[in-house]
Amino acid sequence: MEFIANVFQLILVDRRQVVLSALSEHVVISLIAIALISAAGIPLGILISRYRKYAQPVIYVTGALYTIPVLALFGLMIPILGIGLRPTLFALFIYGLLPLVRNTYVGITGVDAAIVEAARGMGSTNRQLLFNVELPLALPVIVAGFRTIVVMTISVATIASYIGAGGLGDLIFRGINTYFLELVVAGSILVALLAIVADGCLGLLEKYLLKRVR
Amino acid sequence: MIRFEKISKVFPPDVNALEEVSLDVQSGELMCLIGTSGCGKTTLLKTVNRLIEPSSGRIFIDDQDISRLNHISLRRNIGYVIQQTGLYPHLTVEENICYVLRITGNKKTSCRSRAEELMDIIGMDRNYLGRFPRELSGGQQQRVGVARALAANPNIILMDEPFGAIDQITRIQLQDELVRLQSRLNKTIIFVTHDLQEAIKLADRIALMDQGNILQIGTANELLFFPKDDFVENFMGSSSFFNVMRLLPVEKGLVSDYPVFRLSQEDAARKEVEQKARDLGWSEYPVIDKEDQLVGYFPTSEHHNGDLYPVNKLLSPKITFEQALKQLFISGKSRLPVTTDDKKIIGFFDFAQAYDIIRKSSN
Numbered sequence: 001m002e003f004i005a006n007v008f009q010l011i012l013v014d015r016r017q018v019v020l021s022a023l024s025e026h027v028v029i030s031l032i033a034i035a036l037i038s039a040a041g042i043p044l045g046i047l048i049s050r051y052r053k054y055a056q057p058v059i060y061v062t063g064a065l066y067t068i069p070v071l072a073l074f075g076l077m078i079p080i081l082g083i084g085l086r087p088t089l090f091a092l093f094i095y096g097l098l099p100l101v102r103n104t105y106v107g108i109t110g111v112d113a114a115i116v117e118a119a120r121g122m123g124s125t126n127r128q129l130l131f132n133v134e135l136p137l138a139l140p141v142i143v144a145g146f147r148t149i150v151v152m153t154i155s156v157a158t159i160a161s162y163i164g165a166g167g168l169g170d171l172i173f174r175g176i177n178t179y180f181l182e183l184v185v186a187g188s189i190l191v192a193l194l195a196i197v198a199d200g201c202l203g204l205l206e207k208y209l210l211k212r213v214r
Numbered sequence: 215m216i217r218f219e220k221i222s223k224v225f226p227p228d229v230n231a232l233e234e235v236s237l238d239v240q241s242g243e244l245m246c247l248i249g250t251s252g253c254g255k256t257t258l259l260k261t262v263n264r265l266i267e268p269s270s271g272r273i274f275i276d277d278q279d280i281s282r283l284n285h286i287s288l289r290r291n292i293g294y295v296i297q298q299t300g301l302y303p304h305l306t307v308e309e310n311i312c313y314v315l316r317i318t319g320n321k322k323t324s325c326r327s328r329a330e331e332l333m334d335i336i337g338m339d340r341n342y343l344g345r346f347p348r349e350l351s352g353g354q355q356q357r358v359g360v361a362r363a364l365a366a367n368p369n370i371i372l373m374d375e376p377f378g379a380i381d382q383i384t385r386i387q388l389q390d391e392l393v394r395l396q397s398r399l400n401k402t403i404i405f406v407t408h409d410l411q412e413a414i415k416l417a418d419r420i421a422l423m424d425q426g427n428i429l430q431i432g433t434a435n436e437l438l439f440f441p442k443d444d445f446v447e448n449f450m451g452s453s454s455f456f457n458v459m460r461l462l463p464v465e466k467g468l469v470s471d472y473p474v475f476r477l478s479q480e481d482a483a484r485k486e487v488e489q490k491a492r493d494l495g496w497s498e499y500p501v502i503d504k505e506d507q508l509v510g511y512f513p514t515s516e517h518h519n520g521d522l523y524p525v526n527k528l529l530s531p532k533i534t535f536e537q538a539l540k541q542l543f544i545s546g547k548s549r550l551p552v553t554t555d556d557k558k559i560i561g562f563f564d565f566a567q568a569y570d571i572i573r574k575s576s577n
Binding site: 112114115117118119120121122123124125128132133136137212213 | 260263265286287288289290291294296297298299300301302303304313314317318346362372
């Protein structure tokens with residue numbers, strides 16, 4: 001009990017400034033990465049749903065990137081991009097691509113063929129078909145993919161402190177190195193909390209969207 | 215008018231879905247394409263709105279070659295109803311109905327009033343406009359599907375087995391509504407079905423297809439009584455003569471040349487009418503007043519006191535042969551008068567002659 005009280009004392013009082021800046025750093029890194037992934041992943045998913053012959057190769061390549069172990073990927077990038085924010089964002093980007101590309105593609109191609117045909121038969125242009133029919137109906141699946149990358153990005157960003165990204169991972173690693181157990185737990189709890197809250201909110205959104213399109 | 219000229223369609227590698235199919239669909243006509251699955255009926259339908267482009271041949275709508283038209287604007291001017299309804303689950307009934315109007319840039323308010331109008335036309339309460347498709351029954355969903363196809367007021371409507379996935383009772387209801395709707399709107403409709411009873415009930419003409427060819431085009435009577443070959447005969451035979459009796463309205467087989475005496479006429483004229491009735495083997499003949507309304511019958515026997523025999527039973531022209539036959543048996547008569555609502559006589563239903571009339575009208 002005393003240990004837990006110490007952890008909260010640490011977070012809320014003693015190291016409040018340090019914790020807050022680590023937390024905000026973590027959130028900022030994650031948000032940038034998520035923005036980058038979304039900006040590339042959703043259009044790429046849409047694109048391969050239009051040109052289906054490229055779908056398998058693209059999903060295969062992003063899938064292969066997804067299987068590289070995190071530390072190995074960092075190791076590979078240090079010689080190229082050095083350490084700090086740039087290699088971190090790059091790694092997060094590469095990891096997050098697959099779930100979003102795949103879910104966007106599956107979501108669009110999974111829209112009921114009868115509905116797509118009706119929309120075409122009624123004279124929708126390709127753009128109208130995409131924005132009025134396919135994307136709204138694919139949205140729950142896309143959001144599910146988004147949810148995956150958000151949680152994953154938050155957790156992988158923790159490890160990225162290893163290559164000097166900053167964030168909550170710093171608290172954990174510093175705690176380990178100095179045998180300051182309360183600090184380790186404080187960092188871990190905050191990362192977990194961040195992921196759980198983000199996941200919960202997006203889960204609610206997903207549920208709401210699913211109800212709309214069924 | 216829609217004219218198909220030698221339409222062929224080959225699906226790679228070598229499936230001949232259509233083989234030089236030619237067909238004219240008149241304006242205001244409801245043409246049923248019928249056949250077993252895989253016969254090419256849906257493929258032919260989809261060449262009209264160019265969801266499928268023919269491998270060869272041309273299609274003209276009002277003498278315009280549709281391959282020269284912009285396919286988007288072509289489609290916007292053709293109503294399209296499909297079996298699975300294809301309603302947009304994320305849009306309300308109103309937004310579904312207004313889809314074509316919205317993508318062509320109409321104002322939301324004008325769409326709203328058009329949607330209300332269409333709900334009245336298809337006989338649904340306007341309260342449903344704010345609902346989502348999933349909140350409607352299958353029959354209601356397909357009504358909305360029809361309303362959606364009518365929204366931009368197209369002259370041509372394509373219907374691809376629209377009532378195929380709907381239970382029997384609702385299907386008959388929807389068919390009746392389509393008949394009513396069509397008598398009012400007079401659209402050119404191509405209606406794909408595999409249900410012969412549906413085709414007999416709805417179609418002005420039927421095109422029977424098999425293996426990418428049209429085997430015979432004609433009215434239900436023509437296909438039934440004058441099949442071109444064994445395939446047509448077997449196909450029609452699977453439905454049987456009695457199904458036609460059940461579906462065909464009685465007004466299509468009336469004796470229209472019958473003896474009738476007008477009260478204002480001279481006695482000499484009456485003798486003539488009496489003789490005509492006797493020649494036909496009728497034991498009595500109808501008497502009408504100056505408003506053409508049926509007031510009774512005179513017997514053809516010479517010994518009668520000049521009293522009118524009363525009118526017992528009248529038939530409405532909208533009932534089917536089956537219903538008319540039943541009434542005939544109940545009344546114990548040889549024939550019954552068919553009259554409009556205000557008792558004006560249109561003709562007689564006489565079973566022995568009705569059969570001949572149906573056969574002859576097919577020629």
